Amino acid sequence: MQHVRQRQRDFAMSLENPVQRRGWVKLATMGALVWRLNTGKGWVGSGKPVPLPHGAIKLHGARPIALGFGLLSNEPVVGAGDLIGGVPVTITPAMVGRQVLVFGSFEAKRSDGGRRSKAQKDWAQTISDAGGIAGFFSSEEEAADIINVWRKNIGADQP
Numbered sequence: 064m065q066h067v068r069q070r071q072r073d074f075a076m077s078l079e080n081p082v083q084r085r086g087w088v089k090l091a092t093m094g095a096l097v098w099r100l101n102t103g104k105g106w107v108g109s110g111k112p113v114p115l116p117h118g119a120i121k122l123h124g125a126r127p128i129a130l131g132f133g134l135l136s137n138e139p140v141v142g143a144g145d146l147i148g149g150v151p152v153t154i155t156p157a158m159v160g161r162q163v164l165v166f167g168s169f170e171a172k173r174s175d176g177g178r179r180s181k182a183q184k185d186w187a188q189t190i191s192d193a194g195g196i197a198g199f200f201s202s203e204e205e206a207a208d209i210i211n212v213w214r215k216n217i218g219a220d221q222p
Contacts, residue, residue, distance in 0.1 A: 097148035102131030
């Protein structure tokens with residue numbers, strides 16, 4: 064019975080996927096920056112996975128991890144959209160006083176600063192170039208500074 068359910072889910076996904084991809088392309092042509100968000104829960108471990116019979120694997124030091132957006136509890140966020148991102152918006156006089164959400168991306172590093180990969184730097188630059196908030200932090204103060212510097216640069220009041 065589980066095999067039948069899996070085939071039903073696979074079929075449902077095959078129907079959704081072309082719609083998702085066409086929507087993704089349409090959003091991009093309208094200036095949106097969107098990425099696919101896969102959610103769920105998986106397992107990570109130390110060392111290489113050990114293959115077992117029937118397609119199973121063994122992970123040494125296995126621990127669960129949230130995939131996609133995760134909560135402090137290490138549980139995945141439920142209900143997030145398939146495509147996540149933002150749409151650059153120029154604030155017009157008619158929009159003054161209205162609240163808009165600005166996409167943010169915050170990368171935590173070890174307290175000694177850690178290493179920033181080229182991909183991480185490129186990602187942060189893409190978000191910043193599109194008007195979002197992005198940066199690296201290794202302390203609570205540095206995390207706050209990412210937002211405070213962004214607010215100062217756009218001339219926004221502090222909360």
